[in-house]
Amino acid sequence: MLTCKDFLHELSDYLDQSLDADIRTKLESHISECPNCWVIADTTRKTIQIYKGMDPYPVPADVQSRLMQALERKIAAKQKE
Template sequence: MSEHTDCHDYCAMISEFIDGELSSELCTKLEEHLAGCTNCTVVLNTMKKTIDIYHESNEPAELPEGVKKRLYSSLSLADYIRK
């Protein structure tokens, strides 16, 4: 049916996906959605890129909570989702 119904839900999953905190069941769902959704693919790529840049300039470690929050809010995920 509608391909974009769950974009906001998938967006929330993407951060967990990158953190490796997403269950394999949800990973599969997310990957299936990403295959057909440009919006969410852009979000994923942007997040990955941003985190890569962060890792290059710092020790490769878990993002501290504060940094993560700033990162996600600075990405303004909602802006990437055009309904």
């Protein structure tokens, strides 16, 4: 029988769906009977989903223009070598 600790240990792979069918079946049977582990799996899945939807940070125009100027200097210096 799987314990809650065993379940937690496999939680990441379970949520990433990267487990073999036999262990997956065991985990699914555990959460169908253990409300605590069901809640943990559900709220961890939601945590991952929320962060997946985060947008990248736009680079401010002044930071971008400094980056491009520094690169141009670097490229020019390399071409002289």
